[in-house]
Amino acid sequence: MQKWGGFVLVLVSFMGTGKYSRVKYYLGSKDNYFETSFVSRALGEFFNPDKWLVITTEEGMKNLESLKREAQDEKIQAIKISIPREERDVWEILDKLNDNLEQGDEVILDITHAFRHIPFLSFVIMTYLQVARGIKIRGIYYGAYESRDGDYVPIFDLSDALVFSEWIYSARDLKDYGRNEGISSIMKEWQNQMYARESKPSMRYTKKYANMLERISRGIYLNQIRDVMKYAYNLSKLSPDVKEELEKYFKPLTLLYRDFTIFEKFGCEDCYDKLSKETLRKQLLIAEYQTGIGLLGESLENLREWIVNFVFYLSNFDNSLWLERENRIEVEKGITGMAMEKRGEKIEKNGVYYYLRSNVDEIERKSGVNLITLWNLITSKRNLIAHSGMSKDSLNLEELKNSTKSILKDCSTLIKYLEDWK
Structure with a gap:
């Protein structure tokens, strides 16, 4: 089979039941015409496809036989369908096109001689196959008999619809x-x-x-x-x-x-270089957006860093140093130390730990949010994703989504009370 640059060029056309006049179909200029009764015949001459599929109903077979006699082209292959009246008829067209096209095929779609709504359905189906099967629609054409000038009939290029x-x-x-x-x-x-x-x-x-x-x-x-x-x-x-x-x-x-x-x-x-209440507020808005579009892992990772920023902002650290890695590690150690102590584990105490130990109860009293419990929840949910599920704990997506929303709500509450503590 001849191939255009390594791919198969397929002409997909339709055949209805009308009486088609012999005219000069032209593409671009009138100098580039082919005289025939069928637009698909002209397109076959213009593009010389490797494969030619003609979709028709039982009633359209008579016209298809006329096309075959005129074209004398063995590549013409009939695909018989029912007139689409309900959903299963649409699936029939999809199935038959899918069976006759291969991944990588490039399609010239002729929508001229088709029954009423079939051109619309065919375009939607071909668009779906373009995504699902890797088939490329190279062009869409319509023979505009109603725009004829004497014997000359233009073929409109509708490829912009793509x-x-x-x-x-x-x-x-x-x-x-x-x-x-x-x-x-x-x-x-x-x-x-x-x-x-x-x-x-x-x-x-x-x-x-x-x-x-x-x-x-x-x-x-x-x-x-x-x-x-x-x-x-x-x-x-x-x-x-x-x-x-x-x-x-x-x-x-x-x-x-x-x-x-x-x-x-x-x-x-x-906010790019400066840690402030506005930085915390914007970071939380981004986490909310990530959650809304399904980026739960990214949102939880973001929220973990938000807690670090929140504690950094509250404590006596120089806020201009908030991006220094060693400082962020110190904050994480302080928060984790509080969490470990709550579990009765041995810990290494630092300045952040002592700050939190003195203030965490007051934070909870005013906001109703226990900062250490919140940190534990974020890290446990985040770790389910960060470690690729390599854990005995299984991931429940709906529960994870609800937990993330609950975490966001608590973080939003903490921001409201921020000025009371700073």
């Missing part, structure tokens, strides 16, 4: 999972196209904004919390200019603008 399917995936990733890579790529590509078309580019901020969205997403998933705060703050400063650019040059993305601005609430001008 762009919208990519937008759908990217928008879903953004809204449901906080993944900005797809939508960022679309924004950057759009600005690149604007640059290529204009001598004096009018879009100046969108690409920079897209890069920040991508870094925020990466920071949320890799728990680079300070990066998230920094880029979210920078994002908020660019937002008005980007909103104006999108409304003027890329209006479809304005529908997602509100979703972009959600990340601005994580922004903090001084």
Whole structure:
């Protein structure tokens, strides 16, 4: 079988029951035409596919036989279906296309001669197979007989519809999972196209904004919390200019603008280097967001570090030294020492331990939250994930989710009383 650059090119077309006139179908310009009664025949000449699938019903077989006689092409393969009236009929089309396509195939989809709603269903099915099977839709074409000029009939290239399917995936990733890579790529590509078309580019901020969205997403998933705060703050400063650019040059993305601005609430001008109440508040907001999109492990790891920051802020440490590893280890030792003492274990006491020993009861009295119990809960749940399940304790996802939400609630309570202790 002939292959286009290592992949198989498959023409997928439909055959209805109508009476098709012989005309000159052209693609691009009228000089590039082929005279036939069937659009798929013209596309077969234009693209020379390795494989040719024609989907039809029992009623459409007569037209299919006419196509076979005209084309004299042994590659034509009939796929008979029922007219889709209910869900199982849709699965029939999916199953038959899946059976006749291989991973890596590239498809030319002709939606011209099809019964009413079948073109819509076929596009949705092919889009699904593109993701599920690694099949690529190379182009979508429609022979617009109603737009004919004498004997000449244009074939419209509708491949831009594929762009919208990519937008759908990217928008879903953004809204449901906080993944900005797809939508960022679309924004950057759009600005690149604007640059290529204009001598004096009018879009100046969108690409920079897209890069920040991508870094925020990466920071949320890799728990680079300070990066998230920094880029979210920078994002908020660019937002008005980007909103104006999108409304003027890329209006479809304005529908997602509100979703972009959600990340601005994580922004903090001084939080990258400075530990403050605002740092703690923003860090907690990020942990809440991580929990909401299902990043429970990342959220628990973040919350563990939040407790360290909280105690660091409360104690007499120099807050400018909060990122020094040896200082953070000292804070962890102090918290862990309190937890070990509660279990009757031998401990090494340090300044943080003595601070907590003097203040932990007062913290609980005012807030209703026992800091050491909270630390134990966070570390036990976090360890279930951090050690890849290498433990006799099994992971109950629903219980873990509820525990994480409970931890977040207690941390939020601690912040409310922070000024009373500081």
